[in-house]
Amino acid sequence: MTAAGERPVGELVVGVLGGTGPQGRGLAVRLASVGQRVLVGSRDDARAREVAASVAGRATAAGGAQASVQGGSNADVAGAADLVVVAVPFDGHAAVLAGLAGPLAGKVVVDCVVPMGFDELGAYAVDVAEGSVAQQAAALLPDSAVVGAFHHVSAVLLEDLSRPTLDGDVLVVGDDRAATDTVQALAGQLPGMRGVYAGRLRNARQVEALTVNLVSVNRRYKAHAGIRVTDV
Amino acid sequence: MTAAGERPVGELVVGVLGGTGPQGRGLAVRLASVGQRVLVGSRDDARAREVAASVAGRATAAGGAQASVQGGSNADVAGAADLVVVAVPFDGHAAVLAGLAGPLAGKVVVDCVVPMGFDELGAYAVDVAEGSVAQQAAALLPDSAVVGAFHHVSAVLLEDLSRPTLDGDVLVVGDDRAATDTVQALAGQLPGMRGVYAGRLRNARQVEALTVNLVSVNRRYKAHAGIRVTDV
Numbered sequence: 345m346t347a348a349g350e351r352p353v354g355e356l357v358v359g360v361l362g363g364t365g366p367q368g369r370g371l372a373v374r375l376a377s378v379g380q381r382v383l384v385g386s387r388d389d390a391r392a393r394e395v396a397a398s399v400a401g402r403a404t405a406a407g408g409a410q411a412s413v414q415g416g417s418n419a420d421v422a423g424a425a426d427l428v429v430v431a432v433p434f435d436g437h438a439a440v441l442a443g444l445a446g447p448l449a450g451k452v453v454v455d456c457v458v459p460m461g462f463d464e465l466g467a468y469a470v471d472v473a474e475g476s477v478a479q480q481a482a483a484l485l486p487d488s489a490v491v492g493a494f495h496h497v498s499a500v501l502l503e504d505l506s507r508p509t510l511d512g513d514v515l516v517v518g519d520d521r522a523a524t525d526t527v528q529a530l531a532g533q534l535p536g537m538r539g540v541y542a543g544r545l546r547n548a549r550q551v552e553a554l555t556v557n558l559v560s561v562n563r564r565y566k567a568h569a570g571i572r573v574t575d576v
Numbered sequence: 577m578t579a580a581g582e583r584p585v586g587e588l589v590v591g592v593l594g595g596t597g598p599q600g601r602g603l604a605v606r607l608a609s610v611g612q613r614v615l616v617g618s619r620d621d622a623r624a625r626e627v628a629a630s631v632a633g634r635a636t637a638a639g640g641a642q643a644s645v646q647g648g649s650n651a652d653v654a655g656a657a658d659l660v661v662v663a664v665p666f667d668g669h670a671a672v673l674a675g676l677a678g679p680l681a682g683k684v685v686v687d688c689v690v691p692m693g694f695d696e697l698g699a700y701a702v703d704v705a706e707g708s709v710a711q712q713a714a715a716l717l718p719d720s721a722v723v724g725a726f727h728h729v730s731a732v733l734l735e736d737l738s739r740p741t742l743d744g745d746v747l748v749v750g751d752d753r754a755a756t757d758t759v760q761a762l763a764g765q766l767p768g769m770r771g772v773y774a775g776r777l778r779n780a781r782q783v784e785a786l787t788v789n790l791v792s793v794n795r796r797y798k799a800h801a802g803i804r805v806t807d808v
Contacts, residue, residue, distance in 0.1 A: 468778055498807075511806045515789065543792030546700055550785035557747065557783060558805075560775030565808045572804040573790075574743045575730075576797045 351426075353529040359383040359425025361418045361432055361440060364395045367456060368431030370502025371494060372396075376403035376411040377505055378533050383414055385421030387440075392416055406505035423447035427526065429494070430455045430481060434470065437477060441484040449487035452523045454530070456494035458555040466560060469553035476549035478517065489523035491516060492548040493531065493539065495555045498568035509536035512570030516541050517548045540573045583658075585761040591615040591657025593650045593664055593672060596627045599688060600663030602734025603726060604628075608635035608643040609737055610765050615646055617653030619672075624648055638737035655679035659758065661726070662687045662713060666702065669709060673716040681719035684755045686762075688726035690787040698792060701785035708781035710749065721755035723748060724780040725763065725771065727787045730800035741768035744802030748773050749780045772805045 363384035386392035396415030403411035459470040478492035514531035528539025595616035618624035628647030635643035691702040710724035746763035760771025
């Protein structure tokens with residue numbers, strides 16, 4: 345259904361909404377370091393341009409070629425990108441996407457937002473009325489191909505370009521085969537990572553929420569945990 | 577809180593409720609093949625004894641030493657074992673445990689039951705009123721230390737003793753540190769596997785439900801998928 349499926353994934357311009365936050369910035373700099381053209385989006389477009397310049401500098405230094413990274417408002421990025429990653433805070437997720445159904449129509453939208461809360465016992469998964477954050481996105485973006493992915497990749501490791509190879513798989517969930525194929529290919533652009541198809545959007549909830557368990561793993565083992573799928 | 581914590585895990589008698597089903601039988605034969613004493617439980621104690629004899633024969637042939645495996649009713653196994661694995665079908669889970677609070681008091685109870693349904697679109701996660709199957713067990717067994725684990729280990733691979741080494745981690749969730757330590761150690765008895773602490777019981781839901789995604793992985797890739805935690 346999307347233009348994204350017609351070109352090699354490496355040629356797509358990837359927009360990151362919430363690209364100034366840890367997960368968004370980590371994905372932006374890592375993708376830019378391997379040659380992907382990236383647009384960093386934020387509510388605050390001055391902040392987005394500032395982060396984009398920093399990301400471009402780091403990605404260029406690490407990747408050896410001039411990285412293409414520009415910043416702008418979430419709305420501008422949504423309109424200009426071929427494929428859009430949603431990495432905004434969970435509590436702003438619905439509000440940000442509600443205004444972007446038009447610019448995101450016909451595009452692959454990759455949601456990596458985790459519905460997570462913290463209290464005195466640590467992290468916990470927050471219920472989402474639509475079933476999952478990805479399903480919330482799909483409800484708000486009826487003309488986009490929404491895919492859930494990149495929940496389990498540590499922002500700290502994404503940002504650390506001194507380690508050129510990552511260690512983990514990206515679980516990709518979605519109902520549109522062309523879109524999940526594209527997102528798997530995008531994950532595969534990151535050295536050491538694979539995109540693994542992991543089911544329909546109705547099964548996004550536990551993929552998102554597993555991130556809560558990885559927070560517990562990180563606390564217990566002083567790690568930046570991710571996951572690998574075995575026998576695949 | 578449990579007697580199980582006072583002895584090396586290899587000396588514990590492990591009871592498996594629902595030990596005649598695929599996951600229970602797989603765990604029973606794999607544990608028996610590495611020298612663990614195992615009790616196979618079933619609603620039908622004649623069937624339990626029959627499966628126990630088969631498991632003992634296979635484990636002995638694979639392990640090189642006489643395996644100790646006996647069968648009996650779920651109630652008898654719950655009473656006789658030091659540590660009990662619950663591997664009954666989800667739709668019988670509450671009914672089986674409701675009668676066993678007495679014999680399971682003071683014991684570590686390891687729940688590996690997955691709340692999963694199937695329809696024309698494939699597998700999906702079923703809501704559990706208590707939040708998760710493990711929390712349902714904890715509600716029914718107030719004097720036991722309930723731990724969630726062994727959801728992601730393929731029954732097919734567990735049963736295939738021609739492969740002595742497995743490839744995967746066991747995510748272990750629970751609120752009692754001694755109990756989760758014991759279950760991690762039990763997972764570590766299986767060559768190639770590790771028990772990895774992955775949070776409190778309130779975060780069991782997504783660990784259980786992730787098994788649904790592994791079913792999708794298996795279908796797409798013709799695999800028997802499991803998971804590894806990276807950076808740990």
